[in-house]
Amino acid sequence: MTDLPPLNRLLKTRPDRCDGAVILDYDGRMIRRKRLTTAEGRGFMVNLPEVTNLDAYWGLELTDGTTLEIVAADEPLVEVTGDLPRLAWHIGNRHTPCQIEGNRLLIRRDHVIEAMLGQLGASLRHVHGPFTPEGGAYGHGRTMGHSHGPDMANGHDHHHHTHA
Template structure:
């Protein structure tokens, strides 16, 4: 049996290293650094950034964010953050820098706006959504099992969005 742990127990028996995308899951077979394999089978898709780790057969398995190729951005952070957000790009916001996934198009744009950029390999933990906790990507359409409803509609973000139903041409 596998369950999620919100806070750190006194002892970690092993750890699993996951990148940002891998830390969003519902059902997946994971392998720890020590070679233990275990199945995660959660009731719904879950953002693991909100948890310390797993309890697996009495063992505490820590979730560790994996280093990823990122751009560390300094400069006029307010202006640069606006331009990053205007491109709907995930962004980690820190007091003295912004961090985004490596992207040569955005790197060129930000450099043109006066940003100083360093390439690094760091754990990526972008800002969550404004209307709740968790991830900013994706959205639900209520009882629509495929997540694809036809027509224009709002998602509560002040923007209109269009979705074509499956099979629409």
Template sequence: MHITHEIKENINTNIAVDTVTLDYEGRFLRRKKLTSDKGEDFLVELPETRSLNSNDGFVLDDGRIISINPATEPLTLIKHPNLTRIAWHIGNRHTPCQIDTTCLLVRKDHVLDDMLKKLGAELSTVHAPFIPEGGAYGHGRTHDHHG
């Protein structure tokens, strides 16, 4: 089994020999056995926990690169005339949020959905990769406080 200790950021995906599809939580790791989309097992052993992005790549010990593909997952699409107000409430809960010009996207959470409905938001479920904003200090993650 191959091992990777290195992540290459913003790779040209044409140089990758394979991909590994990971959901939002799966893209936050330090040490884990993964299986590529073509079925190759490899061990990720990084010096510290990392938040991985689309178009990052694992550099295997033989020099090959496996690119990271964000998985499709169930999300709540949020629409509201005052998205800034809704974004404030989401941020106040330290909840990761993907921001678009006409909507917000968060991971499915019935407690958060209930709060957003009470604020008058229009909610729908979509299935898409979740790629939230990275955070004020350059980190890709915050801690969810709502479970």
């Protein structure tokens, strides 16, 4: 099977016609320059001007007009239930990506965060599914770090305090 031509542009809406799909996990959807493979096994190159989070895009258009949809892959997650506002605050305080739904939170499996949430009274259940966490408050799409103002220019030297 031959490779496909390279990426021409990202599509901000789902293509009317999809010639295939690219299935990527959360980490895989953060790209700049990378060879991707379609679900059908055909490879192609992506070379973007900057690191880009593909969560906000519904498709890819290749130089020959081929259109591909981006699909979030199933991955191992933890379903968190309980006092969701309080639990979400603690998850966010650890800069942990979190998918917020009406009756649950979803995070990637992490035994340290799971232990902390258990101590806070959360109910935890291992599940599999696509992971599409909330984007950052200071921009669109995925958080790419954060800043607490100009005093933080020399690094991330601060503490997050929790009060009981």
